[in-house]
Amino acid sequence: MLVITGYSVLCCPMGRLFTATKMCEDWPRSFKIAQMSLITGNPSKYIQGVGAVKEIGKYTSVLGNKALVTGGRTALSVSQEAIGESFRAHKVEYVVERFRGESTRTEIDRLVNIGRENKVNVVIGVGGGKALDAAKVVSFYLETPLALVPTIAATDAACSAQAPIYTDEHTFEKLIIRPKNPDLVLVSTDVIVKAPVRFLVAGMGDAICTKFEAEACRKSSIINFHGGSAGESALWLARWCSDTVLEYGVEAKKSAEQGVVDEVLEKVVEACVYASSVSFENCGLSLAHGYLVGFTGLKETQQYLHGEIVGFSTLAHIVLEEHPKEVVDKVFRFCYSVGLPVRLADIGLKDASRELLMKAIEDSRSKIEWLHNEPFPVTSEMLYEALITADRMGSELLSRQH
Template identity: 50%
Template sequence: MSKIMISPSRYVQGAGAIADIGKHVASLGAKALVLGGKRGIGAIENELSASFKEHDVEFVIEYFGGECSRPEIDRVVTVIKQNNVNVIVGVGGGKALDAAKAVAYSAKIPLAVVPTIAATDAPCSALSVIYTPDGIFESYLVLPKNPDLVLVDTAIIAKAPARLFVSGMGDALATWFEADACAKSFAANLPGGLSTSAALCLAKLCYDILIEYGFRAKLALEQGVATEAVEKVVEANTLLSGLGFESSGLAAAHAVHNGFTVLEETHHAYHGEKVSFGTLVQLILENRTTAELEEVLGFCKSVGLPITLKEIGVIEVTPDKIRQVAEATCAPGETIHNEPFSVSPDAVYAAIMAADALGRTYLNQN
């Protein structure tokens, strides 16, 4: 099997970067559909409008319906055809960006991505996570190419709620451990090859940046400012995690997240928050060292990431609920089967319960 690494065509990051969006998008198309939620589009609409006008890019705005579902994707593709659009600009958070990626693929037009929060590694990837209209995980849509442009204005990111930024750290936290598991099992990455050394190094760099700068970056975000620590963690959450996960692979942590979507009480928890707990479950499954567990537990506590079932919404823990999660986590085709050993629902059930007990004990002792 060949080694394959993929990435966006262009990545732009910095405070005030949105002022140049017209220049970058003009090279992709002359008429854009801007897709995003009202809050996301509202955060950039004035700057986007001025920059598009300066660079002769026409645009229409279409508000995202809330779930990256097949009906929503089909709806937006119809809007594109009705307006003769030749480039799409996805704005906002993970689900809106995933929808924009899927729409661009279906409509066969270029794609620019403008995250207004650093809550997931969705912006850079050639992957859309498809949910049902009710928000239950349905499937992964692996796309033939990454976005043509990813533009991240860190001044805008700094104005978003800190919880979203921390959620992005939770998503990024899994990157190295999942990449390491896939490398050990020679599992295929998302483009269908083996990981390159470069991708593994980026995944490890992602983890190292979180541990070194995550806490101080969170404190800065709570003040609404973009320090150099914020710049580093935004890059980890967005670029390094995105490149690391898709070019090295996913394993147990994200599968556990998908498993928890069967419990409605966890739907209020953000993607990265559930992935954070999923990372702890993966470390238990892999019987990682005490030092590794304590470093992850300490990091999560310092920035406010969940390490217990209660923190992701499971207040009443019953064997039936957790077995439902374990069964969904181990569904055929799930990424947990990229672990370098056979995984069963019984093993996942045990790891979830053990991870919760470990997290509760850690919180009580610290």
Template identity: 45%
Template structure:
């Protein structure tokens, strides 16, 4: 018999102004939280969080995150947490601050609460931390035994972040359904160590449908710094649906191609989800997906402002040698591109990148 596993945070809580009630949501975890916050997270949320705990007669200890999710930073925070007899962890901010909080909780053997201040990736719900050196070079993936105990998303905070971050989150989420579909077709194992479940596929498909139906409306609302029903749905899609979808549904070519593009200096100023969006289009070309499906994806990307050409990625001139380096990095042994239901070589990826670029130019009328 095949094993199917779905993993997820213990609680996912989302709402406008929900941070004001954080103490009531996390009181079952302990009495004295150690709060790791990014500089912006500290500025945006400290007073709100402190008031929530003070109103219940509880204390909390804030510590500023030093901007890099490194072992030295984790050890520094560990000493402070032990010194102050804290009994659970709260992480507030963007990806690296949240990954640090998750890793700290793992080493402290404590529960962790994750409070993202942006909706640019699906990382908040995951049982994973990416560790770097103090200088910011990638060091290793830390696979965690459990997902966060609580993920709390205050849409009042998220809606005030730059709109490009929300759009980048949509780009990351765009890959979720197509990658899960590929893993399901190939019987590839997901990050759970098992196969894609029906539940994960359903959430991944809901994620895609939500993007198509609500993405543009959400972008327009966030440009005006207002929160609408569309914004709420897109934040949930970016954070929760995509989070469960990628972890329990599986990764395919789109994220591998994203990893390939990181070798090019021209792409270093792009957000993760922006590169993933073009990786999604390239995956659809690799699959020889129906033209109607490819056009729907391109239309969505153009509407919200995600890249569909190499020029959109900052690559002004097509250099075969550079693109082959991207293709080779995408197809190295162990990459998730090998979860596709057919063999993929670097030459296949190179051809798909050029074809995706041509389709994007044609769609834009260039």
């Protein structure tokens, strides 16, 4: 497991604990060599389609015979019956405990204690990103296999080994990286399509940045979240992810609004839930998610979804990197077309002062290194100017549409 807090990393390669800097100065020689290797990670099994959750008993029974099922109230209400029927059919015992809304140390400890009291040997997370992240950490501490059932496509949390932990005040505290990806991910698109369309759109916002961050990390030779270099297949998948959402996202939103699960919707859900998740871990994160960490600490942004904030941050990302005008215009137009933020005001930061934005930037830089994952030096002033420029361009786009 890796625990990232600020600029230090706690890692457990080969069962030992080492403290290391970004350059791996204190890691053992054998682990340094491993950093040069191509390493990719994926969930052991990914299943997507109409009614996929009904198969959970079949696939969970090979992982364990007593499950802790945790999820939010809404998520459990739309899936618990199908999960229960499938578990009973495959002789899997289970206990259900509602997730209380935030992946904090307090909540994780509570769920771990419930798991221990009930002697479970597999953990099932059901719901959105925070519920799934909590389940990841709970399964790690219980030392059990993990199955995840996303009920919305708002983030790419379901397939990753990562799990951010937040304070009780809802600000980012640290990042846990499990030693492996989930054992099973079940995505029922008939459940996804019934959720508010805002969640799918947020998932698109989280996915459009994927290729831009992957390419930045590749150019700057960043070690990925699995401790190696990104392969060509990982970079290809990152590009497919973003390009698919940019090409089919508007049509997929229309399908979701009509409650129709069609080929386009399936394709975009795959990009948002699977490809985005696998790509960011295998390639790395950069500016778009770097901005996010700082923004989550502002009270003004608390009502906005992860993917909505990442969507606007992506605009600042491509502005700072000075992508060709046709690329920048395409991404801005897409965000406007599906209803993603194109201005600071759209994420609660209307008339935000320079001081407030710089506070968010410095807060992010103090917690993670993603804002430095570029093939050139990145200063706080550059990050601030990119936000202001993206905000101006978004305002100009809106004025032309009215």
